[in-house]
Amino acid sequence: MFTGIILxxxxxxxxxxxxxxxxxxxxxxxxxISEAALGDSIAVNGVCLTAVELGSHYxxxxxxxxxxGRTDLKSASVGSSVNLExxxxxxxxxxxxxxxxxxxxxxxxxxxxxxxxxxxFQFKAPDNLAKYIxxxxxxxxxxxxxxxxxxxxxxxxxNIVPHTLExxxxxxxxxxxxxNLEVDLLARYMERLMQGDRVAMSEGxxxxxxxxxxxxxxx
Numbered sequence: 001m002f003t004g005i006i007l008x009x010x011x012x013x014x015x016x017x018x019x020x021x022x023x024x025x026x027x028x029x030x031x032x033i034s035e036a037a038l039g040d041s042i043a044v045n046g047v048c049l050t051a052v053e054l055g056s057h058y059x060x061x062x063x064x065x066x067x068x069g070r071t072d073l074k075s076a077s078v079g080s081s082v083n084l085e086x087x088x089x090x091x092x093x094x095x096x097x098x099x100x101x102x103x104x105x106x107x108x109x110x111x112x113x114x115x116x117x118x119x120x121f122q123f124k125a126p127d128n129l130a131k132y133i134x135x136x137x138x139x140x141x142x143x144x145x146x147x148x149x150x151x152x153x154x155x156x157x158x159n160i161v162p163h164t165l166e167x168x169x170x171x172x173x174x175x176x177x178x179x180n181l182e183v184d185l186l187a188r189y190m191e192r193l194m195q196g197d198r199v200a201m202s203e204g205x206x207x208x209x210x211x212x213x214x215x216x217x218x219x
Contacts, residue, residue, distance in 0.1 A: 003042045004096030004145025006083045006139075006168045007031050012076055015059065022063045024073070025051070031084050033059060041101065043085040045169070046143030046180045048073050048101025058102050071103045071150070071180050072142070081169045083143040096145025103180045107141070109173050115159060121173070122157045125181055130154040131217035132191075138180040143172040144168050 008031035016023045026044060033042075033054065041048050041061060049061035068074045076082070088094070107129075111122030123141065125133060128171070133139055133156050137148050146158045165171035 001088050002041075002048070002085050002089055002099040002101055002143070003092065004013055004046075004085070004099045004140050004143065005095050006085055006144055006164075008084050009084050009167065009169060010084045012078055012080045012082060014078075015078060022068065024049075024063055025058055025060045026084070027058050029057075031086070033057075033086070033098060036086060037110075041087040042070060043083075043087075043099070043101045043143050045072060045076075045082045046099070046101060046140050046182055047073060047103055049202045051179075067103075070105070072106065072178050075178065081172065083168050085143055087107060091113050097140075098185055099140045099143070099145065099182060100185060103141075104182050105180050107181045109175050109177045109179065110155065111157075112150065112173070118161050119165060119171075120157060120159055121170075122155055123179065123181075125154050125156060128155050129183055130163065132187040134184075134187070137187070138184050140180075142179050144170060148150055 003105070008029045010029045010031065011027045012024055013027045014025035036042070036051060036054060036059070038051060038054060042051055042052050044061070047067060049063065051059040052062055054059035063073060105126040105128070107125045109121060110124045111120070113120050121176045130153060132149055133151055135148055135151050139146055139148055141155070144164065146160070149157045149159060160170055
């Protein structure tokens, strides 16, 4: 588990095809990994990867075809910058929100403009994820825990402060950049719980009737 508070920017220094999938070697920049051990989880752009080799300033991780297909690692190349976060410990300050490192889908930057010292970003989420994104709720974008300002259908906006722009890869993003999205865990589990026994049925989706029966809407 992670918090969405990025500890450093790293860089992909090698991508090696092996056995039908890939192994990535990542320079950890200013991130101290001396306390990390083989098998530990490290979030790379919000993707939970397992360290299979560790050096003083790098680690290697195997990346499955499933992960390649669902995340922006598919378009990453040697030299690409990535956001890094070590897995949280019992003594970690939970400054962001609970993040699993399991990417739900790819979004895209559709708007970016300066707003005071911050930057206003607008993203478009996949249609199937839009229902999980709420105004003033949390969302993880490339591993960064952000607060949603506004929601309009599948579009949502955030404001990103100068520190976050400097310390993460978000400052390099332009309109058209694809990003990894992980929606709030609580939203996903609430949907599942609301469905009750319907989860065993193919039509176990959230409907207006289900929302009314659960007390979220009035007739």
